[in-house]
Amino acid sequence: MALIPQSWVGVMSFVVFLLFALQADALPKKKGNANTATAATGATAAAGGVSAAAAASKITAATDGSTILDKTVTINGLSIRYKISAPADQFTAASGVSGGAAAANATGTAGLNVLLHGDGGQSFFDFPNQAVQNNLMGVVVLAPNKNLFWGGGSGLDRTDGVAHAAAVNSLIQDQLSQDVAFDPANVFFTGVSGGSLLLSGFFVPAFGATYKTGVVLNCGGLTPQVDVVDGATLAASMKIHFQSTQDELALLQPAIPAAITAYEKIATDAGLSAAQIGALQTVDNTPNGGGHCAFDNKDFVSGVQLMSTNFENIMGANASGEVTGIGNVLKTVVGNEAVKFTSAT
Template sequence: MLVVTWILTTSAASLLLSASSILAAPSEEPHLYSRQNRPGIGAGPATATDGSTIVENQVVINGLNMRFKVSAPTTELVSTVGVKNGTLGVNILFHGDGGTSFFDFPNQGVKGGLMGVALLSPDPGLRWGGSGVAHSAAVNQFITTELPKIVNFDKSKIFMEGISGGAIMLSGHTIPTFGASLGVKGVIMGCGGTAPQVQVQGDISSIRIHWQTTVNELASLKQTIPRGVAAYSQIATNAGFSAAQVNQLQTADGSPNGGHCAFDTRGFVSGVQLLTDNFASILAGQGTLNGVSVNKVRTSLEFVWINVYLHHMVGRSRGR
């Protein structure tokens, strides 16, 4: 099982968690949209690849412009059928720095019983988490008060997917603060992540989490992702889950032989699409990403762990 390559001794893991957090600012997205060149609301397709309707608009929450896309069958849209009990869940996507995955909308349509939702960061540079507390609070309010006005969905089936900087915000702020109250069932942290940066609110120990990275990940993320894995694993352990149960509940893979978010070994956009297409199967199974070229030599996350540990120890010996 690939998750085994993340295991580190308890003493080493505690050292990692005590090290100061390094919140990366990933910058390898193909399109870094600015205020001047970002597509306008409604400029994209109105119909998803599976025929679902795409609703795009924005609302103001706590003074923040929260632009969104929702992809749903017309039978689930409140504007068409009114408010009713929804049967489908949602997969809410948080893009990386620059907003590429919001505009591409890789989770559009209904996949695995989950309707695609994407949120655009209100930050001028389209970066999630720079104001992690404020951004997460706005996300929480959007899900609880605004999304039900747009689409009927099963509130017991809320899933999330973070890409790069989006994964950093999810793992650092959103899940620790609102994962329990929202009842989030599962999350994929794609090419990003960190340990919680705020006090954990409620019980998030049973959330299904998968961490996906690559052999040639950004150097900064090779430090923060393992810290996130260790922190969330410890949360589950402290809640009474056995090691075997934690390995089922929380999985990680760093085997694709590609660069940042290039899970298909080819590129950012196609890699994110592959991850999103496999979202349901990854969370339902053992956390394996199908359709990738796997580096057979064990040079992925096992060595990421070691490198972070050594980096921390070298830093201590140098008085840093």
């Protein structure tokens, strides 16, 4: 009788072996080089919660002759799609751009102008800052949700603002240097509508003191929705320009002056004089007649393009402040906090 259990033990051991062998054989196998997936996506895993995503990279030509890399990565669990416009030789060899010669994590001579679009993503697809301007290569980033709202939520209530701001920061700090050589001390920002809400409400308070550069907040603004990190450094080193129209959306009409006042207070609390604040924080809402973001008095798309084309005149070291069709937009916020609106739209 003792032989029967032993026989069954042998049979069952053989069956278990077969089951594991068949399951192992059913697992997908990598084909070819171990780097095939990375090469196909142009994505390189990096620190800070950045990993390769499934979407393949696309490479096209920019309006100024530079090269556009369009790519998707996963950052902190969020799928982040972005585009970079740069001279071909400034891209890394791993980016997949023909002629890319830079080494990953190399410091380049040019900086970045990172643009966050308005609700719905129009300015991501238009890419108004794609030309290399004022030694800044253009970058646009797509909001990581189905509505393409930066910060998620709706209206002025951006419920995912903290997570989205952190993802943008990680994109710049950990991922972009895998794609292109740039100067990390020369990274500027542009917001459009909902993108301006994310920047002013979440990104600038949390990370502005790290960058010490500047931001143009087009047709949108929020008071800081999170704690301000190192307000003294932020106030003394970050140029902030608020640009709106007189016939902005009714929802934004109280929010924009409130944001202006809040950032002026950060500077005042840091001990900056009125003259110092005036040199760093500026505002204009001269345009009237085109509606939300229509800075050229025509429409949203051409208005946003106008501000992008004149970015150097607003944020450059020797900025003239002159914007075609508007005039000098660099008016100090001191005394101009309560910008006037003529109508509700």
